[in-house]
Amino acid sequence: MKVADTDYAYSQSKIKALEKKLFDLQRLVLLAETKHIDDVYKTLADAGYPQHNDYTRMLNMSLDETYKLVKDISPDPEIFNVFLVKNDYHNLKVLIKAEFLGINPDSLLVSGGLIRVDELKSSFTNRKLGSMPQTMQRAVKKALETFSVSNNPQAAEIILDLAMYEQMVKMANETENSYIIGYVKKQIDLTNIKTLFRMKLQNKTEAFAKDTFIPNGSISVDAFVRLMKTSPEETMAAIGKTGYGYIVEDGFDMIKLEQKCNLDNFAYIKKGRGMYFGPEPLIAYMLSKEEEIKQLRIIISGKLGGVSEKIITERLNASYV
Amino acid sequence: MAVMNVNPTRMELTSLKRRLVTARRGYKLLKDKRDEMMKKFLNIVRENRELREKVETLIEDANKSFVVARAMMSDAAMEQALMYPSQKINLDVDIKNVMSVELPVFKFSFENEDESGMYPYGYATTSAQLDESIKALSQVLPYMLRLAETEKSAQLLAAEIEKTRRRVNALEYVLIPNLTDTIRHITMKLEENERGNLTRLMKVKDMMIQQQYNAKAQQG
Numbered sequence: 001m002k003v004a005d006t007d008y009a010y011s012q013s014k015i016k017a018l019e020k021k022l023f024d025l026q027r028l029v030l031l032a033e034t035k036h037i038d039d040v041y042k043t044l045a046d047a048g049y050p051q052h053n054d055y056t057r058m059l060n061m062s063l064d065e066t067y068k069l070v071k072d073i074s075p076d077p078e079i080f081n082v083f084l085v086k087n088d089y090h091n092l093k094v095l096i097k098a099e100f101l102g103i104n105p106d107s108l109l110v111s112g113g114l115i116r117v118d119e120l121k122s123s124f125t126n127r128k129l130g131s132m133p134q135t136m137q138r139a140v141k142k143a144l145e146t147f148s149v150s151n152n153p154q155a156a157e158i159i160l161d162l163a164m165y166e167q168m169v170k171m172a173n174e175t176e177n178s179y180i181i182g183y184v185k186k187q188i189d190l191t192n193i194k195t196l197f198r199m200k201l202q203n204k205t206e207a208f209a210k211d212t213f214i215p216n217g218s219i220s221v222d223a224f225v226r227l228m229k230t231s232p233e234e235t236m237a238a239i240g241k242t243g244y245g246y247i248v249e250d251g252f253d254m255i256k257l258e259q260k261c262n263l264d265n266f267a268y269i270k271k272g273r274g275m276y277f278g279p280e281p282l283i284a285y286m287l288s289k290e291e292e293i294k295q296l297r298i299i300i301s302g303k304l305g306g307v308s309e310k311i312i313t314e315r316l317n318a319s320y321v
Numbered sequence: 322m323a324v325m326n327v328n329p330t331r332m333e334l335t336s337l338k339r340r341l342v343t344a345r346r347g348y349k350l351l352k353d354k355r356d357e358m359m360k361k362f363l364n365i366v367r368e369n370r371e372l373r374e375k376v377e378t379l380i381e382d383a384n385k386s387f388v389v390a391r392a393m394m395s396d397a398a399m400e401q402a403l404m405y406p407s408q409k410i411n412l413d414v415d416i417k418n419v420m421s422v423e424l425p426v427f428k429f430s431f432e433n434e435d436e437s438g439m440y441p442y443g444y445a446t447t448s449a450q451l452d453e454s455i456k457a458l459s460q461v462l463p464y465m466l467r468l469a470e471t472e473k474s475a476q477l478l479a480a481e482i483e484k485t486r487r488r489v490n491a492l493e494y495v496l497i498p499n500l501t502d503t504i505r506h507i508t509m510k511l512e513e514n515e516r517g518n519l520t521r522l523m524k525v526k527d528m529m530i531q532q533q534y535n536a537k538a539q540q541g
Contacts, residue, residue, distance in 0.1 A: 056395070056396045059395075060395070060397075086446070089446075090397065090398065090401060090446070093401055094397075094401050094404070097401070097404050097405040098404070100405060101404065101405060108397055108400050108401055108404065109397075110395075110397050152407055152438075153405040153407055153441045153442065154407060154438075154440060154441055154442060154443060157442055157443030158443045158444070158445075160443070161443045161444070161445035161446065164445070165445070191444070191445050194444070194449060195444040195445070197449070198444055198449050198452055199444070201452070202436075202437040202440065202452070203436075203437055204437055212443075212444060214445065254449035254450070254452075254453065255389070255449075255450065257449070258393065258448060258449055258450070294393070297392050297395070298392035298393070301388060301391050301392045302388065302392055305384075305388035305391070306388075307385075307388055307389075315392075
């Protein structure tokens with residue numbers, strides 16, 4: 001049953017109130033400039049973050065709370081599935097690798113996916129894949145087969161990544177929501193652009209690239225494969241024609257490229273906040289929270305790792321708006 | 322002056338003189354060995370210092386890269402990406418004999434010759450910063466192995482140098498002086514005996530002359 005855009009009125013008003021609590025760039029910079037890490041934790045506690053000694057756990061708990069909140073207040077919780085399926089694929093990668101290593105995967109499994117962690121673990125361990133979506137089933141079988149033949153974790157992971165995006169595209173199309181469809185398309189484009197530059201730096205072959213680029217983006221896989229052999233200038237010029245020119249203007253500086261991808265992505269997410277009807281503001285809030293947590297991770301891990309405030313601030317300025 | 326507890330006889334003197342010759346030859350040989358080992362040790366230490374500085378710089382760069390990669394990805398995603406290594410290394414340990422010290426020699430080769438095959442994760446959910454970190458770490462590995470080799474060699478050589486130094490010192494400051502002193506002591510003792518004998522003989526001779534003189538005087 002399709003939910004009318006006007007049915008989101010209640011959830012929208014709640015989200016609008018919560019949106020104000022999101023950290024903007026200025027507050028994040030202030031946080032980065034805080035001298036003591038304890039003061040950062042204090043500010044986060046004031047902003048409603050759960051308290052925990054381990055910052056990773058704290059950020060994960062906050063993320064889980066956000067997923068739960070948007071699902072609870074949304075008239076159509078299913079609409080968020082497209083954003084959560086990545087957690088299932090993460091868990092599948094962990095389960096496959098752990099099986100080949102002969103170790104216990106529990107500490108690396110994450111909650112927040114569409115399939116409960118224990119359910120996913122038991123269906124994988126007992127090879128009862130029937131409860132999984134068709135795309136996922138096929139991918140798991142293929143990844144297991146590839147891994148056992150080649151002993152190559154990268155090949156297995158690429159199979160699962162492709163399946164994840166295939167499933168995301170399918171789910172996005174089912175929502176018939178142009179914001180969600182556009183978001184998934186943007187993710188595919190940005191991932192493909194980053195992958196192109198990374199593979200060129202690693203001297204990967206065209207055949208390898210063909211099986212690695214994700215289809216269904218606004219730029220075709222064939223176009224990306226053709227760029228595998230071109231010079232850096234030609235590659236930048238070709239990407240420039242697609243509307244992603246400013247992302248690649250710094251060439252093979254991967255830090256800047258990733259930051260610009262992040263900016264582009266975040267700018268798209270923020271568009272959803274301004275909408276007055278439909279699920280977009282809820283989705284934008286959830287994705288903004290994910291971005292905020294990503295930036296908080298940069299600040300906290302940077303501070304703990306001894307990275308200077310200047311570098312952290314530069315990084316924030318370059319990838320958050 | 323330290324004199325050994327031996328009988329001051331000619332036989333003992335000969336045996337001590339033989340021991341002194343052997344001790345002096347041993348001392349010279351050990352001193353040469355120590356000097357040569359010191360030369361080799363200093364070369365290794367010099368190389369070790371350069372390697373350590375290089376390894377520390379490279380590791381610092383790799384760690385910085387990891388801090389950034391860690392910030393870009395969640396802990397779970399990072400652990401997942403790196404949990405199954407795709408590159409394996411074969412390490413053969415050989416032994417090289419330097420001045421009778423057995424030093425290790427590491428020979429290694431990557432199982433996967435293709436450098437681009439060392440990344441054990443896909444591209445969609447990982448950061449390019451992680452590639453940088455992996456590359457930086459893979460570049461530091463050969464230097465780390467060479468560093469381990471030189472550090473162990475320096476350690477083994479230092480122990481052997483210390484042992485040799487003790488031996489050289491023992492020969493130089495204990496055994497050789499003791500032998501020399503004892504030899505001098507026995508020589509003096511033997512000479513003293515000789516002089517005693519001579520005096521006794523001269524005294525006997527004087528006594529005998531006196532007796533003859535007295536006998537002649539009585540007859541006359």
